[in-house]
Amino acid sequence: MTFKKLLLATALFTGVTVPALAADMTVGFSQIGSESGWRAAETSVSKTEAEKRGITLKIADAQQKQENQIKAIRSFIAQGVDAIFLAPVVATGWDAVLGEAKDAEIPVILLDRDIETKDPSLYLTAVTSDSVHEGEVAGKWLVDTVAGKACDVVELQGTVGASVATNRKEGFEKGIAGADNVKIIRSQTGEFTRTKGKEVMESFIKAENGGKGICALYAHNDDMALGAIQAIKEAGLKPGTDILVVSIDSVPDIFKAIAEGEANATVELTPNMAGPAFDALIAYKGGTEPPKWLQTESKLYTKDSNPEAQYEARKSLGY
Amino acid sequence: MRRHLPVLVTTVVFLLGFLFCAIQYPNIASTRVVMNLFTDNAFLGILAVGMTFVIISGGIDLSVGSVIAFTTVFLALAIGNWGLSPGMAFVLVLGITALFGAAMGAIIHHFEVPPFIVTLAGMFLARGVAFLMSTESLPIDAALYQEVASFSIHLPGGGRLRIIGMMMLLVFLLGGIVLHYTRFGTNVFALGGGRTTTALMGVRVGRITVAIYMLSSLLAGLAGIVFSFYTASGYSLTGVGVELDTIAAVVIGGTLLSGGAGTMFGTFIGIMIQGLIQTYITFDGSLSSWWIKIVTGLLLFLFIVLQQLLTHLARRATTGAGEKDTQARP
Numbered sequence: 001m002t003f004k005k006l007l008l009a010t011a012l013f014t015g016v017t018v019p020a021l022a023a024d025m026t027v028g029f030s031q032i033g034s035e036s037g038w039r040a041a042e043t044s045v046s047k048t049e050a051e052k053r054g055i056t057l058k059i060a061d062a063q064q065k066q067e068n069q070i071k072a073i074r075s076f077i078a079q080g081v082d083a084i085f086l087a088p089v090v091a092t093g094w095d096a097v098l099g100e101a102k103d104a105e106i107p108v109i110l111l112d113r114d115i116e117t118k119d120p121s122l123y124l125t126a127v128t129s130d131s132v133h134e135g136e137v138a139g140k141w142l143v144d145t146v147a148g149k150a151c152d153v154v155e156l157q158g159t160v161g162a163s164v165a166t167n168r169k170e171g172f173e174k175g176i177a178g179a180d181n182v183k184i185i186r187s188q189t190g191e192f193t194r195t196k197g198k199e200v201m202e203s204f205i206k207a208e209n210g211g212k213g214i215c216a217l218y219a220h221n222d223d224m225a226l227g228a229i230q231a232i233k234e235a236g237l238k239p240g241t242d243i244l245v246v247s248i249d250s251v252p253d254i255f256k257a258i259a260e261g262e263a264n265a266t267v268e269l270t271p272n273m274a275g276p277a278f279d280a281l282i283a284y285k286g287g288t289e290p291p292k293w294l295q296t297e298s299k300l301y302t303k304d305s306n307p308e309a310q311y312e313a314r315k316s317l318g319y
Numbered sequence: 320m321r322r323h324l325p326v327l328v329t330t331v332v333f334l335l336g337f338l339f340c341a342i343q344y345p346n347i348a349s350t351r352v353v354m355n356l357f358t359d360n361a362f363l364g365i366l367a368v369g370m371t372f373v374i375i376s377g378g379i380d381l382s383v384g385s386v387i388a389f390t391t392v393f394l395a396l397a398i399g400n401w402g403l404s405p406g407m408a409f410v411l412v413l414g415i416t417a418l419f420g421a422a423m424g425a426i427i428h429h430f431e432v433p434p435f436i437v438t439l440a441g442m443f444l445a446r447g448v449a450f451l452m453s454t455e456s457l458p459i460d461a462a463l464y465q466e467v468a469s470f471s472i473h474l475p476g477g478g479r480l481r482i483i484g485m486m487m488l489l490v491f492l493l494g495g496i497v498l499h500y501t502r503f504g505t506n507v508f509a510l511g512g513g514r515t516t517t518a519l520m521g522v523r524v525g526r527i528t529v530a531i532y533m534l535s536s537l538l539a540g541l542a543g544i545v546f547s548f549y550t551a552s553g554y555s556l557t558g559v560g561v562e563l564d565t566i567a568a569v570v571i572g573g574t575l576l577s578g579g580a581g582t583m584f585g586t587f588i589g590i591m592i593q594g595l596i597q598t599y600i601t602f603d604g605s606l607s608s609w610w611i612k613i614v615t616g617l618l619l620f621l622f623i624v625l626q627q628l629l630t631h632l633a634r635r636a637t638t639g640a641g642e643k644d645t646q647a648r649p
Contacts, residue, residue: 028604058604066550066557068597068608071359075601078351078477079344092458093550096468100479116458 026056027281028076029085029111029274033064037251038271040318042087042112046274053278066090070097077104083281084108085274086123091116098122107284111273120292125280127273127294131167132174134298135220137267138246139175141300142216143182145244145264151215154204155187156197156228158220165189168220168248185213190224197224201231211237216244222254222266229262240264250301251319255311258303268299271317325573325626326585332618333588336595344602350478356594357484362387362542362549364487364590366565367572368494369538371586374569375498376531377511377578378434382423382441383539383565386416387558388449390543395457395553405463413540419445420536424529434532442562449555456554459547467548483545490538495583507531511578564615568593571618575626592618 027050034040043059050057058081060072066089076084077100084106088094094115101108102122110126117123142151155172158165169187176182186204190197197219205211211232219225225247232239239245239262247254250268257263273296280290301310341348357364366383373380390412397408419441427437471479498504506527509517518524547553572589574581596614600606 028601056604058601060601060604061608063608065559066554067359067362067546070549071355071597072601074355074359075352075598078349078355079346079602090456090552090554092456092554093552095465095551096549099468118460 024054024056025082025281025285026058026079027083027085027278028058028060028072028079028081030060030062030069030072030076030087032069032087032089033061034318035064037319038249038269041271041314042273044318045271046085049272049275049278053282055278057274062089064089066093070094073097073101077101077106080104081106082285083124085111085277087111087273088113088115095119095122107281109277109281111277124284125277125290125292125294127277127280127296129269129296129298131164131269132171133295134248134267134269135168135171135173136175137171137298137300138168138218138248138265139172139182141175141265141267141302142218142244142246143176143179146182146215148181149215151182151244152185152208152213153182153216153218154201154208154214155184156190156200156217156219156224157187158189158192158224160189160191162192165192165220172218182216184218190219190227192221192223194223194227197227198231199227200224201228202235205231205235205237211235211243214243216246219245219247222247222249222251225263225266226253226257229257233262238262250299250310250314252311252314252317255301255307255314258301258307259311261303265300265302268297268301270296270299272296322580323582324629325580325622326582326588328625329571329573329585329588329592329622333592333595336592340595340599340602344599347598347602350474350476352478352598354474354478354480354484356591356598357487358479358481358549359597360590360594361481361483361487362546363561363565363568363593364587365490365538365542365545366561367568367586367590368490368583369535370562370565370569371494371572371574371581371583372498372507372531373434373535374566374574374576375511375578375581376507376528377514378427378528378531379438379566380423380532380535380539381435381438381562382419382445383535383542384558384561385442385445385449386419386536386539387543387546387561388555389445389452390416390540391547391550391553391557392449392452392457392555393553394544394547395459396452398459398461399457405461409544412543413537416540416543417533417537420539421529421533423536424532425525427532428525428528438532446555452555453553454555456552456556458552460551464548464551468551483548486541486545490541491583491587498583503527503530508579511575511580564593567615567619571615571622573622573626575630576623 029046031043062068073084084101086108095117098108107124109124112128114126157169188200190200208214217228225245229239232243245263246265248267250266254263254266276294284290393412394408397403398405423437423441426432427434467482471481473479506522510527514524568589569586570576571592572585596611600608600610
């Protein structure tokens with residue numbers, strides 16, 4: 001204790017600024033890393049959302065390693081932050097460190113992914129999107145758009161086995177269920193990448209009589225759709241008109257394509273997970289217990305939602 | 320004095336660094352953060368003890384990170400799927416990892432393959448087997464794991480000394496005794512000074528080499544057990560690149576990368592320095608975490624240059640003395 005006082009005294013004496021104990025909140029955010037454009041956007045959006053509310057946000061990038069996330073959480077606890085946000089890299093192995101946070105009475109909010117634990121009291125709430133719902137929104141849009149006409153759909157799936165891919169497939173099927181005019185005729189993985197999306201689309205076009213049999217494309221992410229648009233153009237067809245294009249994520253480039261009429265719709269996986277989390281946190285500090293799951297909105301964007309402005313708003317987020 | 324200069328420099332760097340961090344963030348100077356340094360770097364520390372032996376003997380062990388991954392996945396499956404008791408699983412996995420290390424040591428010695436190549440192969444092998452067993456992150460839930468996770472000695476100031484932290488301190492202590500106060504330790508130093516001379520002195524180089532790599536892998540297995548306590552799960556992607564962090568810690572701790580000189584205490588400080596950098600960056604919260612790598616890289620450079628300088632000076636001193644001798648003769 002005296003050592004601490006001594007240090008403090010030295011700090012004051014030498015004029016080094018000791019961060020003031022501000023009355024406003026400090027939140028520590030243990031982020032997975034910056035492996036994808038979406039992840040980078042999530043990080044930059046959390047910064048702006050924190051600024052908006054006057055909250056100090058400390059971000060620790062774990063470089064995809066769980067041990068780094070655990071270390072960061074322990075450091076946050078030692079710093080005495082007011083809350084901890086965690087985007088967990090894996091689902092298991094959080095009980096011990098979250099238990100420590102609980103003992104220190106620091107609420108933990110999960111962002112974007114869930115954890116596996118037997119003790120749900122270890123976290124306050126989880127802010128995640130529902131990827132089944134995303135697929136459903138895309139499917140419903142297609143059913144509404146073709147309005148009863150027969151429509152054969154080709155599907156570009158995400159990485160085989162990834163839960164997002166399985167869910168988005170399931171959701172789309174749910175969305176078109178009941179509309180007998182819309183059916184999936186071909187479905188193959190494009191591994192979430194642009195190049196693979198283009199490649200698979202080329203083979204779809206060849207297999208379907210030069211693309212004449214295809215009415216619409218559903219891609220599990222925008223990147224694959226952008227690759228497929230290229231393939232459709234190279235086959236001499238007009239994407240967006242001859243073949244309708246709907247995909248999920250809402251990355252900036254898809255808005256360019258929508259503005260140019262080459263893509264029709266995109267369902268947003270919002271990078272703003274922190275915003276709802278901050279609101280839940282502020283409400284919690286005010287005495288309102290949030291629900292255990294906060295589902296983010298899966299918003300649909302088409303050419304009517306001012307794609308140019310959407311592109312401008314997103315391009316600097318780090319996608 | 321010159322022998323201990325690298326350790327001294329490391330210690331001074333650590334103390335100055337700690338002071339710097341504590342002035343900026345007074346919370347760092349708490350038992351809580353210091354105990355966190357022990358807990359969070361426990362697996363790294365245990366690895367580094369083994370690596371110190373290996374590097375002093377003039378070798379390198381690149382397989383340790385993969386051995387951790389193998390160990391955690393093996394434990395998760397053994398306890399969760401095959402119904403083994405944790406104690407039994409620990410004995411089994413330590414046996415396997417020790418054999419693995421012994422095999423690498425034997426190949427290095429008998430086929431005269433550079434340790435770099437052999438342990439690189441070992442690294443791929445262990446990681447591959449881990450992936451083969453499972454690609455998912457598997458939770459381990461045994462009563463023992465909960466007990467270990469919940470047990471800690473509370474210190475004033477909010478610090479908690481946990482079992483894995485204690486294990487690391489114990490391994491460092493035992494490692495230090497073996498390295499500095501036993502014949503085996505002396506032989507390890509001798510081996511780093513030169514294989515042929517050591518053999519000529521009558522030391523059984525083969526046995527020592529096998530023992531060194533066996534020890535390193537065994538400790539990697541132990542680090543794997545500690546890691547499984549740390550996360551209560553097994554995952555084949557854990558410990559990627561950890562071997563390099565370990566080597567960095569050992570070298571920053573004043574051990575000569577070419578072998579023959581080093582201390583266990585220095586390695587401990589090397590680990591603490593890395594942990595401190597990471598803590599500082601989290602406390603700051605706005606710096607990119609890649610600064611950890613940058614600062615570690617700079618420190619590595621500094622220490623390698625320092626070592627080269629010292630070796631150079633030492634050599635000049637001895638040749639200088641030799642010249643004087645010849646001059647003295649008529």
